Amino acid sequence: MQHSSKSSSPASPLRLAALGLITAAVLSACGGGGGNPGGVAAPGAGSGTGTPGTGVTPGTGTGTGGSTSPTTPAAAPATVQFISADPSEKSIVMQGQGGINRTETATLKFKVLDVYNRPLAGQAVNFSVSVPALVRLNQASATTDANGEASTTVNSGTVPTTFRVIATLPNTGGTSGANISTTSDSIVVTTGLPVQRAFSLSAAKYNLEGWAHDSSPTQPATTIQVLVADNFGNPVPDGTPVIFQTNMGSVGSSDKGGCNTVNGGCSVDFRVQAPRTPTPGLPATPCNTGPGTTPDNARPGLATICASSTDGATTIFGRINLFFGDSTVGSVYLDRKPVDMTAGVIDLGTQGSAAPKVFELQFNDLNLNPLPFGTTVAVTNMVGGTAAAVVPATVPNIFPRTADGKELTDANVNTALGSRHTFSVSNPAGKDCTAPLTSTFDVTVTTPGNDVTTIPFKLTFSCP
The missing domain is CATH 2.60.40.10 (Immunoglobulins)
Incomplete structure (x- = not known):
């Protein structure tokens, strides 16, 4: 049997035309165009025409070679916030009274944010103050900068007061009718010159x-x-x-x-x-x-x-x-009368045993001034008697004034201004005594510098 071999032959024009129609249809469905030879769309191509010689002229089309993100629309203002005051302590002095490191002007800063909580530049901000009759607002409006910030300044008046600055975004009221606004912290106008x-x-x-x-x-x-x-x-x-x-x-x-x-x-x-x-x-x-x-x-x-x-x-x-x-006692007054310190023992006289002897001593230094604050006063070396606690037991803080509270003058130079202390000494047997009793004791005065003055006393108790 005789075999014959078949060789490939070129496609007929009719077959090629059919293939071209199919290719064009597929490309059109995929968003491609016909800009490249053979009708194949290049990546990212837009519109184009088919390659001559295919026998078919594809229609024009549009397409993209990738995807695009949606553009965020311009945002509207959503809020205005008070962010700072200068001076930071929020206090300024009254007009014309100044002061070291003090000012008569306060600067208030606000920040505007959009609905995405981003700083909003170019936004108008109007300002007002809570007490316009007492302080002066220097700038009634401003436009926010790239950081969304706007500021104004306020000068103090001549009376002490407190004020707040109100920041308002105009034309933001919408259906509610109320524009977006906020209020600063209180600023104090006070502290003037000494009087x-x-x-x-x-x-x-x-x-x-x-x-x-x-x-x-x-x-x-x-x-x-x-x-x-x-x-x-x-x-x-x-x-x-x-x-x-x-x-x-x-x-x-x-x-x-x-x-x-x-x-x-x-x-x-x-x-x-x-x-x-x-x-x-x-x-x-x-x-x-x-x-x-x-x-x-x-x-x-x-x-x-x-x-x-x-x-x-x-x-x-x-x-x-x-x-x-001084650190030693210079003179003693007994019940408001001076006593002779050179006589030795100070005799308090005779007291009935049924009741204690109560007396007052005033201690002065050599200049008739008080002894130092904190000096202690105590009864010591008691023999034949009983002593109650001294009142007060220490020299108090004594303000230099006369007895009627006036400032001292040269006319008071001989006035005794020392501290006064109350003492109480009694017979231990009291009304049950059987014989007179002589009591002896010392009053010891010790200054904070540990200088000691000892003053001897005696007291006779009669019986009955």
């Missing part, structure tokens, strides 16, 4: 052991405090300087003779040392010079401390006195 009537001095201790003892450089005898307020009774601005001067001892520190206020007050150390006797007019201070002032008291052992500040035009000042007490 004379609100200048106050005090000391931790007034009767010091200073006539015969010096302080050490690290342990002052006392501290002196000053409190300063403005015309409205508010503490003056932090950093207000107060200067101190004294005619006895020393005051302040080695770097300055005063202090700067914090929250309306400050304090300085006071040391007992020479000089211990005042010299009239030395030093010259706002307290002893000028109209309305009086000379410092010349009483021995009485220091005068002057403190002063200023409101920029007028000097504000005040003064207090401190006792430099």
Whole structure:
């Protein structure tokens, strides 16, 4: 049998045309175009025409070679927030009264966020204040920056007050009718210049052991405090300087003779040392010079401390006195009358045994000033009697004033100003005594510096 071999022959034009139609249909369904020869779409191609010579002209089409993300629409403002105030302590001083490190202007900052909680730039913000009659709003509107922030400033007025700034986003009310807004924290307008009537001095201790003892450089005898307020009774601005001067001892520190206020007050150390006797007019201070002032008291052992500040035009000042007490008893008053300390034993006389002998002793130093604060007073070495506790048992803090509460003057130089103590001594047998009894005892006075004064007494109890 004779076999014949078949060889491949080129496809007929009709068959190729049919294949072209199928290819074009598939490409069209897949979003491709006909830009490449042979009708195959290139990746990412758009529209195109078929390749000549296929016998078919595919229609034009569109398509993309990949996917695209949706564009986020422009966001509307959703909220405005108060974010900061400068000064950070939210307090400014009244107009024209200034103060160290203080300002009359507050800066309030707000931030606008969109519905996606992103900072919104270019947003208009309107400002208003809660008390427009008392403070001045410097900028009624602003536009947010790239961080979504806008700020305004407010100047203080002439009276103390508090205020808040309201930030509003215009045209954001929608159907509710209320525009988006928020309110700042309260800002305080206060603390002006010091005034004379609100200048106050005090000391931790007034009767010091200073006539015969010096302080050490690290342990002052006392501290002196000053409190300063403005015309409205508010503490003056932090950093207000107060200067101190004294005619006895020393005051302040080695770097300055005063202090700067914090929250309306400050304090300085006071040391007992020479000089211990005042010299009239030395030093010259706002307290002893000028109209309305009086000379410092010349009483021995009485220091005068002057403190002063200023409101920029007028000097504000005040003064207090401190006792430099001696460390031994110089004189004793029995029931308000002086007794002779040179006579030896102080005789209290005769007391019926049925009741205790109650008496008062006043202890003064050699200058008729009080003994040092904290000096102890006790009955010791009792023989033939019983003593109750002394009241008070220690020398109290004694403010240098006259008995009627007035400031000491040179007219009081011979007035005894020592501390008074009540004693009670009784016969142990009381009304059941069988014979008279003589009681002897000492009153022992010990200062903080451990200097001791012993004063002997005797008391006779009659019977019955």
